[in-house]
Amino acid sequence: MKKPLILITNDDGYQAAGIQALARAVSAIGDVYIVAPDGARSGAACAITSTQPVSFQKLTSSDGEPIQVFSCTGTPVDCVKLALEQIVPRKPDLLLSGINHGDNASVSVHYSGTMGAVFEGCMKEIPSIGISLYLHRGQRYEDYPVSEDTLDAVASLCHRVIDQGLPQDVCLNINLPTAHVFRGWQVCRQARGRWSAEWASASNPHGLNAFWLTGHFTDLEPDAQDTDFSALRAGYASIVPITIDMTAFEAMNQINELLRAR
Amino acid sequence: MKKPLILITNDDGYQAAGIQALARAVSAIGDVYIVAPDGARSGAACAITSTQPVSFQKLTSSDGEPIQVFSCTGTPVDCVKLALEQIVPRKPDLLLSGINHGDNASVSVHYSGTMGAVFEGCMKEIPSIGISLYLHRGQRYEDYPVSEDTLDAVASLCHRVIDQGLPQDVCLNINLPTAHVFRGWQVCRQARGRWSAEWASASNPHGLNAFWLTGHFTDLEPDAQDTDFSALRAGYASIVPITIDMTAFEAMNQINELLRAR
Numbered sequence: 276m277k278k279p280l281i282l283i284t285n286d287d288g289y290q291a292a293g294i295q296a297l298a299r300a301v302s303a304i305g306d307v308y309i310v311a312p313d314g315a316r317s318g319a320a321c322a323i324t325s326t327q328p329v330s331f332q333k334l335t336s337s338d339g340e341p342i343q344v345f346s347c348t349g350t351p352v353d354c355v356k357l358a359l360e361q362i363v364p365r366k367p368d369l370l371l372s373g374i375n376h377g378d379n380a381s382v383s384v385h386y387s388g389t390m391g392a393v394f395e396g397c398m399k400e401i402p403s404i405g406i407s408l409y410l411h412r413g414q415r416y417e418d419y420p421v422s423e424d425t426l427d428a429v430a431s432l433c434h435r436v437i438d439q440g441l442p443q444d445v446c447l448n449i450n451l452p453t454a455h456v457f458r459g460w461q462v463c464r465q466a467r468g469r470w471s472a473e474w475a476s477a478s479n480p481h482g483l484n485a486f487w488l489t490g491h492f493t494d495l496e497p498d499a500q501d502t503d504f505s506a507l508r509a510g511y512a513s514i515v516p517i518t519i520d521m522t523a524f525e526a527m528n529q530i531n532e533l534l535r536a537r
Numbered sequence: 538m539k540k541p542l543i544l545i546t547n548d549d550g551y552q553a554a555g556i557q558a559l560a561r562a563v564s565a566i567g568d569v570y571i572v573a574p575d576g577a578r579s580g581a582a583c584a585i586t587s588t589q590p591v592s593f594q595k596l597t598s599s600d601g602e603p604i605q606v607f608s609c610t611g612t613p614v615d616c617v618k619l620a621l622e623q624i625v626p627r628k629p630d631l632l633l634s635g636i637n638h639g640d641n642a643s644v645s646v647h648y649s650g651t652m653g654a655v656f657e658g659c660m661k662e663i664p665s666i667g668i669s670l671y672l673h674r675g676q677r678y679e680d681y682p683v684s685e686d687t688l689d690a691v692a693s694l695c696h697r698v699i700d701q702g703l704p705q706d707v708c709l710n711i712n713l714p715t716a717h718v719f720r721g722w723q724v725c726r727q728a729r730g731r732w733s734a735e736w737a738s739a740s741n742p743h744g745l746n747a748f749w750l751t752g753h754f755t756d757l758e759p760d761a762q763d764t765d766f767s768a769l770r771a772g773y774a775s776i777v778p779i780t781i782d783m784t785a786f787e788a789m790n791q792i793n794e795l796l797r798a799r
Contacts, residue, residue, distance in 0.1 A: 322581050322650075329750065330739075330745040384783060474622050483592040486590055486592070488615070517784065522779065523778040530776060
């Protein structure tokens with residue numbers, strides 16, 4: 276029997292410490308293909324490249340290596356689409372994205388290139404998991420690497436997902452704490468949150484109205500016990516099951532009433 | 538009493554025919570600010586610009602004009618974020634995005650820059666509506682413009698939404714048919730769908746593995762009667778209420794069981 280095929284991408288680029296740690300952690304349970312951007316694509320969300328061609332190149336020299344590495348000029352979603360049609364030898368048994376340098380909890384799931392790749396895998400009916408590291412502002416991944424204990428827990432979870440699959444149209448958004456000892460998983464919901472104060476003036480010699488994107492995040496449910504941020508604050512790894520069906524079913528009646536109103 | 542403030546953006550650029558038609562259609566019910574990309578950003582999803590500054594410039598010459606126009610170097614989401622903090626005089630009463638040249642039904646909602654801007658407005662607690670035109674492949678917007686009858690229906694809906702608001706964390710994904718006479722709205726769910734055959738080889742003189750993104754869309758529920766695509770096929774305008782909370786609540790038990798399994 277063939278080993279499971281695991282496709283890994285990210286939005287920090289193939290050289291990032293996080294994707295390398297993740298690939299090593301799961302290389303015992305499957306044949307690993309890394310197909311990742313050639314550099315940073317943070318905040319790429321589900322963006323696709325439509326105005327220019329996308330290219331890729333193989334970086335590993337031998338077909339026999341346990342981790343094959345390809346770099347791609349496109350977005351994380353482009354990487355997944357290109358990998359599936361042009362690179363991997365068969366449909367992957369698992370798609371992983373990460374480990375992202377910084378969390379993708381709450382509404383950050385919408386901006387995340389890490390999670391964009393995961394949605395793409397889910398749309399292609401591949402069990403797909405995004406993994407991000409909850410760093411505080413100013414913390415570098417290199418100083419707070421994911422512990423071996425945590426990586427073991429991630430590999431164990433991946434093994435179960437390969438074995439049992441995930442529900443139709445559902446993928447996982449995992450955020451890991453930096454703690455040395457793995458405390459456990461909490462299955463939770465996406466916290467309500469808001470970004471504000473998002474622009475810093477970019478001084479420039481041209482008199483442009485130019486700004487750098489920055490921002491302050493506020494958890495709108497600081498007392499909740501069942502959100503991704505509450506799990507992370509308590510030292511647990513959060514798992515939010517995410518659906519790619521964005522229909523707000525419970526709002527349908529209200530919209531119908533709004534249409535009927537005079 | 539002040540007129541409502543309506544912020545309009547898109548992913549086709551401020552010069553696009555669709556955004557201009559939309560601005561004219563709602564200019565009678567509010568003060569309109571167009572803050573849109575300086576060119577095409579199709580497929581930008583919720584992408585944000587984090588690696589370079591974003592700038593904008595005012596294109597209208599007089600403060601008294603009923604439609605103020607600003608162009609922005611960023612993504613649709615950047616446009617919304619920048620407009621809210623740096624451009625509009627107060628919080629908008631309505632955010633519109635579109636009219637997009639091409640539909641954003643089914644899973645295309647995930648790639649759409651049009652809808653990315655709408656999610657951003659929704660996260661900022663502004664009633665937000667994305668509007669796209671269901672064109673068949675090869676049809677140009679200029680040859681199939683949205684009819685006056687349809688634009689009247691859109692303006693009427695906008696008026697109601699300004700008046701009554703939308704449920705918390707819910708925005709609207711509207712797709713319009715090209716028919717001359719407006720047949721009516723259908724509130725529906727996002728169709729299950731899949732893109733395939735997504736790459737065409739890009740011949741090049743450098744021997745690169747280079748590809749253009751293209752693709753074929755398949756509606757996985759061709760016999761459904763309650764999806765956005767079924768509404769469009771029947772000649773109706775589809776309204777899918779969309780939630781920015783992507784939690785798959787009904788999958789939580791199954792994920793907990795997966796964690797408990799040995």
